[in-house]
Amino acid sequence: MDCVVTGGNVKVLAKAIHSLSRIGDELYVEPQEDGLPLRSVNSSRSAYACFLFAPLFFSRYTITSEEAFRCKIAIKSVQAVFRSLASLEKTVEKCHIELDRKKNRITFTLYCKHGLLKTHNLSFQDSESLQAVFDKDSYANVFRAQPRLLVDTVVHFPPSLEEVTVAVSDDRMWFRNHVDDEAELSKAMLTELCLASDEFDHFAVRAHSSVTFCLKELRGLLVFAESTGLPISMYFDEPGSPVVLSVTDSVLEGNFVLATLSDDPNHRKNNTRRAHTPPPPPPDDFMNDDIDSYLIAMDTSMAPGPSATGPPTPPLAEPTYSKQPVAASHRTRIHSEEEEEEEEDEPADSDGPPNKKFCSLFFGSVLPPSSQMSTQPVKSQVVLASDSEDDTQAE
C-alpha cells in the first residue's frame, strides 16, 4: 500500500486516529481497493470504531493486488506521528504512508514547511480481521444532528461519567446519566437533558426505547465530528442492541458501534423482524440490569441445546459452539462466525457481582461462508469475548 494525504486531510486523518485511540489500544489497518479502513476495538469488545477513507480522500492511493493484507499497530505509536494537532495544518504539507511487507513496517513520512522531513517507521503485527457487522437501514430509530448539539449536551455530564442513557419518544430525546444501582443514593446525582425533535436535522422514531451505553467512547467521535463539522447520525432500537453513530462525507465514513445495556432477560422478544416495534421497555429498573450475551444468529445450526457449561469460558477456549435455537432467532442482524453465546436467565434480583459489563459483541470475521460450518478452534478470528457473567441455565 502506498498513499499520500495532502493539505487539510492530514489533520482529518490525524483526528480520526486520535478518535480511534479513545476506543482501543491498537489500530487495525486493512487496505482495500475501495478505500482504507482504520479500525479499533476496546478490550472487552463492547465498543468498535471504523473510519473508512475512500481513495479520493488521498491524492494518491495505490494498493498492491496481492492477497488481502491486514495488520495492527499500537495506536500510541501512530499518534506520536501526528502529535501537536494544532500545528499540523500549518506545518505539514503532505503525508506519505507506505507499507513495507518485507520489513514488517509502515512508514509515515510527513513533508513539512521549510523542507523538514519527518519519517516514522512503525512496526506492525499481523492481525485478524476486525469488522463489526451491522445494518443501519434496519434500525428502528434514526437521528441526525449537527455535532454542536451533541457536544453541548454531553458537556453537562462529568468527564468521569461512564454510562449515559438515551431515551426517545415521538418528538423528544432525553439524555440521562446512568446511575449504578449500587451507587449510594445520597451521593447520586441525576442529570437529564431533553432535546426536541426540531433540534435535529432528522428525527425518525419507530420504537420508543431507551438505551444505555458508554459515554467515554462516544466522546471520541464527538471530537472528530466537531472539528470536521460533519453531522452525526445515530441509530438504535432496543436495549441490548448496539447503538451506531456515524459521520459521513463524500470521502470518508466513520462508524462507532457501542454496545448497550440490555433489558431484563425475562423480557423475551421472539420476533426476528427488526421492523416490529417492540413493546416499550419497562422504566429503567436498575435491579434488572443484567446484560445478555449477544447471540449469534448463525446460518448453520451448531451444537445443540442450551449450553450446560458452568462458568462461562472465553470463546477462544472452546472449540464448539453452544446455541439455543430459540435464542438463535434473536438479533438476526448481528451475526458472526465462531462465537458462542448464551442466553442467561439471571435472577431478577441480581446478587453477587453486578453484571455491569457490556456484552461484547457482534463482530464478524470475514471468512467466506463455507468456513461457518467448521467447528474449528477459534484461532485468530475475532470473536465475542463473553464477560464473566454469572452463568445460569439458559432457557
Added chain:
Amino acid sequence: MPLSTQSQADDEQYVLVASLDNARNLSNILKAITFKDHAIFNATPNGLKVTVEDSKCLQANAFIQAEIFQEFTIKEDLVGFQVNLTVLLDCLNIFGGSSVPGVSTALRMCYGGYGFPLTLFLEEGGVVTVCKINTQEPDEPIDFEFCSTNVTNKVILQSESLKEPFSELDMTSEVLQITMSPSQPYFRLSTFGNSGNAHYDYPKDSDMMELFQCTKTQTNRYKMSLLKPSTKALALSCKVSVRTDSRGFLSLQYLVRNDDGQICFVEYYCCPDEEVE
C-alpha cells in the same frame, strides 16, 4: 531604590557585586541549564559563567556578559563558588515570578569571597528580601577540549524549526542519533523507540538553515536523558549552532535574547554514546 541605600562601605567586603534591574534576565537563562541541583559560578571581569554538569558526560554553560548587568564589580580576576541552583532560582523568584508588565524584581547579588554565603538583595514594589545562600568550594568544570579547529561539521539553525521535533522526540528511545553530512540527509535527528524509529531531516537549503558547513559524514549517538534538558535552552533561544568534532563530541550553542533584547549564550557539550560511522 532601596537597594542603593546600601552604604558604600559595605561593598568593600564583597569581591563580587552584580546588579540587575530585572532579575529575570538572570533567572530565565539559569532555567535553561537547571537539570542538576548544583552549579559552579565563575565570574571574571567579562561576566558570569554558570556551569552545570551531569555524570561527567554532559556540561551546560550559561554566559551572562558584564554588559548585561547594571552594575558588575569584581575585585579579583576570577571568583568562583558553587551553590545550589534550585535554591538560587527559588530566591530569584521569591516575589512570585509572575510577569506583570512594568513590574520586575530588582537584584543585587553580592559575594564576600571564599567561605562567605552568596547574598541576594531582591526588591519589588518597595519590599526588600535578603537571601543568603551557602556556597561550597567549586569543582573544576570538565574541559571537553572542544576547539573550533577540530570541528568537522557545523550547522546553524533557527530554533523555531527544531523546537517541535525536540519536544516530540520519542522518549522511549535511549539515544538521540545525530547525522551530519555534506550529502543526503544533510542533518538528521533519529530516535529508536519501542514502536519503531523516527527521523527528522533538515535539508541544507532549508530557509531555516542559516549556515551549513559539513565536511564529512558523521553519525553519533548521545544519551537521550542527557540531551533532553537542552530542550529548555532551545525553547528560549532564537538560533542554535550544532557542531561535532572528530571525536564525535557534540556542542550545542544557543543564542538567547533576554527581556531587554540583550544577547546571552547557553552551550551544551555532550560525549557520544558510541561511535557509529
